[in-house]
Amino acid sequence: xxxxxxxxxxxxxxxxxxxxxxxxxxxxxxxxxxxxxxxxxxxxxxxxxxxxxxxxxxxxxxxxxxxxxxxxxxxxxxxxxxxxxxxxxxxxxxxxxxxxxxxxxxxxxxxxxxxxxxxxxxxxxxxxxxxxxxxxxxxxxxxxxxxxxxxxxxxxxxxxxxxxxxxxxxxxxxxxxxxxxxxxxxxxxxxxxxxxxxxxxxxxxxxxxxxxxxxxxxxxxxxxxxxxxxxxxxxxxxxxxxxxxxxxxxxxxxxxxxxxxxxxxxxxxxxxxxxxxxxxxxxxxxxxxxxx
Amino acid sequence: xxxxxxxxxxxxxxxxxxxxxxxxxxxxxxxxxxxxxxxxxxxxxxxxxxxxxxxxxxxxxxxxxxxxxxxxxxxxxxxxxxxxxxxxxxxxxxxxxxxxxxxxxxxxxxxxxxxxxxxxxxxxxxxxxxxxxxxxxxxxxxxxxxxxxxxxxxxxxxxxxxxxxxxxxxxxxxxxxxxxxxxxxxxxxxxxxxxxxxxxxxxxxxxxxxxxxxxxxxxxxxxxxxxxxxxxxxxxxxxxxxxxxxxxxxxxxxxxxxxxxxxxxxxxxxxxxxxxxxxxxxxxxxxxxxxx
Numbered sequence: 001x002x003x004x005x006x007x008x009x010x011x012x013x014x015x016x017x018x019x020x021x022x023x024x025x026x027x028x029x030x031x032x033x034x035x036x037x038x039x040x041x042x043x044x045x046x047x048x049x050x051x052x053x054x055x056x057x058x059x060x061x062x063x064x065x066x067x068x069x070x071x072x073x074x075x076x077x078x079x080x081x082x083x084x085x086x087x088x089x090x091x092x093x094x095x096x097x098x099x100x101x102x103x104x105x106x107x108x109x110x111x112x113x114x115x116x117x118x119x120x121x122x123x124x125x126x127x128x129x130x131x132x133x134x135x136x137x138x139x140x141x142x143x144x145x146x147x148x149x150x151x152x153x154x155x156x157x158x159x160x161x162x163x164x165x166x167x168x169x170x171x172x173x174x175x176x177x178x179x180x181x182x183x184x185x186x187x188x189x190x191x192x193x194x195x196x197x198x199x200x201x202x203x204x205x206x207x208x209x210x211x212x213x214x215x216x217x218x219x220x221x222x223x224x225x226x227x228x229x230x231x232x233x234x235x236x237x238x239x240x241x242x243x244x245x246x247x248x249x250x251x252x253x254x255x256x257x258x259x260x261x262x263x264x265x266x267x268x269x270x271x272x273x274x275x276x277x278x279x280x281x282x283x284x285x286x287x288x289x290x291x292x
Numbered sequence: 293x294x295x296x297x298x299x300x301x302x303x304x305x306x307x308x309x310x311x312x313x314x315x316x317x318x319x320x321x322x323x324x325x326x327x328x329x330x331x332x333x334x335x336x337x338x339x340x341x342x343x344x345x346x347x348x349x350x351x352x353x354x355x356x357x358x359x360x361x362x363x364x365x366x367x368x369x370x371x372x373x374x375x376x377x378x379x380x381x382x383x384x385x386x387x388x389x390x391x392x393x394x395x396x397x398x399x400x401x402x403x404x405x406x407x408x409x410x411x412x413x414x415x416x417x418x419x420x421x422x423x424x425x426x427x428x429x430x431x432x433x434x435x436x437x438x439x440x441x442x443x444x445x446x447x448x449x450x451x452x453x454x455x456x457x458x459x460x461x462x463x464x465x466x467x468x469x470x471x472x473x474x475x476x477x478x479x480x481x482x483x484x485x486x487x488x489x490x491x492x493x494x495x496x497x498x499x500x501x502x503x504x505x506x507x508x509x510x511x512x513x514x515x516x517x518x519x520x521x522x523x524x525x526x527x528x529x530x531x532x533x534x535x536x537x538x539x540x541x542x543x544x545x546x547x548x549x550x551x552x553x554x555x556x557x558x559x560x561x562x563x564x565x566x567x568x569x570x571x572x573x574x575x576x577x578x579x580x581x582x583x584x
Contacts, residue, residue: 014317016308023321023343025306026527051315068497090454205360205526232524234497236318240524240532269574277569282561 015047015055017062022206026235028052041120046129049090052235054129056097056123058154059173066130068098069235073133074202074270075231076243077103080163080198081110083227083245083255085263087162088112091190093178096122097169099133101142104165106265113142114168116146116175116200120146124284150177156190166199171210180216184246191248197291203237203246204230208288211242215282215289225251228289229278231269240270307339309354311529313500315548320357326421331413333454333466335346339423344527346421346424348389350414350543351465356423359527361391364492364560365458367523368535369395370572372455372490373402375547381406383482385393385441387459388414391425394436396457398557405434409493410466413437448482456483458491463502471506476538477513482549483540491513493536495529496522500580507581509546510538517543520581521570523561 016027034046034054049054053066066073077100081087088111090104096117103111117123123144127134137144145152152162164187169175177183178199187197197218201211215226222248233241243251260272281289310320326338326346339347345358364417372385380403382396384466396405410414415436419426437444443481443547445456456479462466468519469475479489489510493503507518515538525533537544552564573581 012485016317016319018319018321023341024316025319025321027308027317027319029311029315029317031312132511166436178382205524215398216429230524232497232522234530234532238524239528240526271572271575271578273572274574277572280565280569282562282566284560286563290300 014045015057015062017057017060019097019206022237024206024237025040026062026237026239028055028235030055035125037121037125039118039119039227044119044121044125046119046125056125056129058169061170063169063234064097064130066098066132069097069130070268071231071233072236072241073099073103074267075229075278075286076100076165076167076198076200077244078256078260078262078267078270079108079229079275080165080196080245082257082260084163084274085194085256086097089154089161090163090165091116091156091161092165092167093153094169094175097126097130097133098137099130099213100124100167101181102133102136103155105139105142108264111141114145115142116145116147116149116152118148119144128136134273135258140208150183150186153190154184158189159192161190162195164195164197166197168200170202173280179210179217181221184223188221188223188248195248195250197246197248198243201228201242203240204242204282204285205238205240207237208285211244212289214244218244223247227252227279227282230281231278306533307349307354309349309352311498316498316529316531318354318531320347320354320527322347325418329417330412331411333411336417338417341371348417348421350461352460354527355461356389356422357527361422361425362560364528364533365391365395365521366559367457367521368392368457368490368572370493370559370562371547371551372457372488372537373399373410373519374552374567375544375548376455376488377486377548381453382406382455382457383445383448383453383459384459385445386461387457388412389422389425389503390415390429391422392457392459394425394428397431397434398426399556403433406411406437408437408439408441408444409432410438410440414470429479438550442475442478445475445478448478450481452483453482454487456487456489458489462494462573465563471502471509471515474513476510477562480513480515480540485541486513489538489540490535491538493520494536494569495532496534496574496577497532499529500577502538504581506536506548510536510562515539516541519544520573521548521572522529522564522573523570531534
């Protein structure tokens with residue numbers, strides 16, 4: 001259950017998201033509502049905040065702000081791409097705000113990126129209110145499809161994709177079908193033998209059972225190795241988030257460090273040391289996940 | 293400015309702290325107020341939360357919860373102690389909840405720990421509502437003083453202390469004098485030549501100017517090397533926090549890894565990999581701090 005509260009405090013209103021499952025709440029001060037649309041899939045709202053730029057909210061859940069989305073988008077893109085030997089063909093499931101797409105396209109080795117988000121309105125809103133994230137949408141290597149990502153992966157040609165990035169909402173609503181064995185099985189079949197899947201995998205502090213289920217499901221369908229990375233993400237529950245990488249074959253034995261070191265693009269969060277650091281698991285996490 | 297909001301939502305009340313400087317807010321659902329006391333220094337309140345155990349609030353600012361204080365207390369203790377060759381005499385300034393004290397006393401090499409918190413009522417409240425944090429208060433190596441930490445450090449014998457841990461509130465109110473050159477100068481003089489100071493140093497995402505000022509001040513008074521470590525801390529602004537280590541002489545060239553690996557005590561967050569990972573700076577932080 002997500003409750004949503006707008007309360008007045010002096011001249012500012014607040015958008016507050018209540019995380020009922022953890023009895024916690026996070027809010028940002030807003031100056032005004034910029035826009036909203038009810039798409040066939042969800043209710044999308046845009047606010048202007050006092051300190052965090054623009055804020056996108058979908059079905060009362062905070063999706064991203066101008067100021068801190070770089071953490072999530074960089075961590076969902078660069079670790080997996082630098083963990084793959086030579087990622088040429090990338091598929092993004094979800095990702096309608098196009099922030100992940102922008103990061104992926106920074107890699108000049110990438111030849112095609114196909115993004116499949118079910119809701120075109122997310123991208124239309126992002127073009128308007130996060131133009132910086134959509135700056136690469138017209139890159140000739142990019143294809144934006146607005147369709148069902150589950151169906152897309154089910155019908156994808158076997159062994160056709162190098163990297164799949166699942167940049168989805170939480171596992172309720174439209175995102176639900178992206179967190180189960182059937183979907184992971186489709187992804188695994190569509191990956192080339194050296195392919196890697198990465199998916200946002202919620203908070204290590206408050207969603208451990210979900211993270212464990214995701215990892216178990218990925219293992220069950222045959223992925224040979226997993227790597228869960230940790231990073232801060234202020235606007236998400238607990239301010240601490242993860243993504244989980246899954247290799248179709250082989251093990252995680254480092255990444256292309258020298259390529260990452262010499263990358264000819266800028267990042268605000270990601271670098272070689274940050275990439276290595278993200279794989280350090282706290283003791284409570286090792287215990288909960290049995291060091292798998 | 294800190295505003296404080298209690299709002300009703302169904303059966304639960306909320307304690308919400310508004311961080312005016314960043315236009316953000318964090319709240320925990322509470323079932324009841326357990327206690328409160330107005331000491332000569334501050335207003336201390338204890339709440340029972342729905343999901344985070346007990347919650348201590350001082351002057352409307354969230355100090356700690358039962359559930360997530362381990363992150364902060366472990367990171368303020370173990371990295372500095374394992375960075376020192378042989379820490380025998382430790383001084384804690386602040387730290388009245390005794391969580392840092394408990395972590396320090398886990399190190400069997402430590403011979404004396406003197407804790408100086410200005411407000412005895414913080415410790416009395418902690419004994420009652422965080423008994424697990426006060427479990428080592430009667431350790432014969434521990435001395436609890438309730439006095440002015442600034443004065444204590446000014447009068448401390450030169451070169452008498454191995455490790456100083458500044459576990460303070462924010463740099464407003466009683467904590468203010470713990471963030472300036474005069475205090476750092478006292479600390480430096482009181483440290484033995486191989487001594488190390490560590491201080492909580494706020495959020496990398498929203499308090500960068502403060503962190504920069506702290507580091508500049510530490511350098512100005514003659515500390516020879518600094519190391520700012522990053523870690524998650526859900527109940528503090530942005531959910532992302534830092535502590536800064538300062539060496540009286542020499543450089544930071546690793547820590548006692550094998551001792552940390554073989555430590556005969558349990559930690560929930562800290563381990564060797566986490567210690568190393570904490571020193572990885574994001575690009576925006578390297579840029580803001582000029583890689584100092």
